[in-house]
Amino acid sequence: MAPNSSNSARDLSSAAESDPRSSENGAAAPRRVVFPFVWVALLVALYLAFERSEATSDIKTLAKLASIVLSVVGVAFWYTVRGRAPWVVRAAVGMAPFIAAFSLLSMYQVQLRGDGTIAGLHRRGTPLPDQLLAAVSVQSTEAGLSDWSPGTYDYPRFLGNGPWAEAVGPALAADWKERPADLVWRQPIGAGWSSFAVQGRYAVTQEQRGSQELVVCYDSLTGEPVWSHADDLRYEPEAGQGEMGQVGPRATPTIVGQRVYTQGAAGLVNCLDGRTGQRLWSLDTASHFGADVAVWGKSGSPLHVPAAGAIPELVIINVGAPEKQENPTYDASLVALEAGSGTEVWRSGTKQTSYASPQLVMLHGESVVLHLCDDLLMAHAVADGTVLFTYPWPGMSDNMPSCSQPISVGNNRLLLSKGYGHGASLIEVQRDADAWTAKPLWSPAVLPVLQTKYSNLVVRDGYAYGLNGDHLQCVEIESGKRVWRKRRKPSFGFGQILLTRQHLLIMSEAGEVIVADASPDQYREIAAFAALSADDVCWNNPVLIGDLLLVRNSVEAAAYRLPLATEEEESAMSEPTGKDVAAAGVSAESGA
Structure with a gap:
């Protein structure tokens, strides 16, 4: 062994x-x-x-x-x-x-910024800020506001008066060191991403307070509410993906004379008396036309079209489609209502709508309604809604959606922009008798510039300015070439932009107001100040009425007096403004 x-x-x-x-x-x-x-x-x-x-x-x-x-x-x-x-x-x-x-x-419900980073956490089962607010307290307005009338610098609808957000008032000061912005008022406000529509001294917005979706008229000089209209509904976004949009109305009111038109987050359209807030008519478009509300709610602001010949005065609403997708048997993606009664005039389209608003432009001398759908830009005849042409523009209402307005830049050209890594495209609309077509002018057709996610572009002297993600860009429209870009700290974030004469006014996602030159030469910052609390994200568009700046987010609103240009500064400023260029382009189109 x-x-x-x-x-x-x-x-x-x-x-x-x-x-x-x-x-x-x-x-x-x-x-x-x-x-x-x-x-x-x-x-x-x-x-x-x-x-x-x-x-x-x-x-x-x-x-x-x-x-x-x-x-x-x-x-x-x-x-x-x-x-x-x-x-x-x-x-x-x-x-x-x-x-x-x-x-x-x-x-916890996670509250995100536009770039997907965490802005805050809210314990589920506990009240949201809007649910802790008291009801809007107003004095009786049965007799009506005697001074409800147009003013000099009205901003009556989403993005104001033109194809992009532009204030038509006096120029801002070139030097703010000795004359900074002055706070006029600040107060809590209900949830939502609506902006202000302003006529005279009155500013109308939409907000959510508890179980009520509200349209509220504020005195822009004092911040005091003067009337309020309430609907007993609360649009709760779907758990998970939908929660990123949070609660509250998204669209901005449209003021036309003595009427105020609104669309709520679930598609309820109201026509209110601007003097009293009393309802003249209403229509629940989602249930009436059988459309599903998109995952992040209805954000299309009502489009008003004046009467012309046999065409009555219209209010046009982007309704959408059932089952959040295209339905060939459906025909009410875009609907025109008679402005005085809410009676249907025409309906058109089979696609689910995007988060942009319908827009009226002049192409080849004809008024055309642009409607951005899930994956198409559609152009409709004002008279009967006939689809004149379409142009592919990728996106889905629940995945990489389109939010930015198509912009008419003159000479029958449209400038499109989109975030989510997409970019911008300049297209030309051509017409041969009744045949309309659209073709891209840049090569490649889509360039990786002006990738606007929640914001829109502004245009001045042949250049477009926009927030490309979290940095500001200036792009030459004719070529699509990026002239300059600016990333700053604190970041612009996914904020909003407004053109005012020769300046850009940027409302950052964190509530900071930044004023810079609207010049292709270089980025030159003039002033910056914290206008709103950084504890909440700000996706609401700012409004400038003369020297009065109105800002809000989903928890507070404020007004500031901004310094205006002196006579010396005014005379040193070159003309024309971007609005003059746009007007010239529209005039040229009208004669085409």
């Missing part, structure tokens, strides 16, 4: 020496851990590549989130499969990230 025992010992010793899992003292050697480090390193490299690219901040946030999630999931999966702990421990560790994420989302 001795020789056999000796041979067996030598065999075991040789096996131990050749086994890489054995150490010199006979203990098991630690397993080489390679995969987790390589996996995480690759994902970090991917994120850094996006971070150093010219991608917009929301795309960079998506890359960061994907890197983090894939890192955690990959390492957890590797440990579950390859770890040396008992299987119960490995399974628990592998499931821990998913359990933690589910628990967090079950307990």
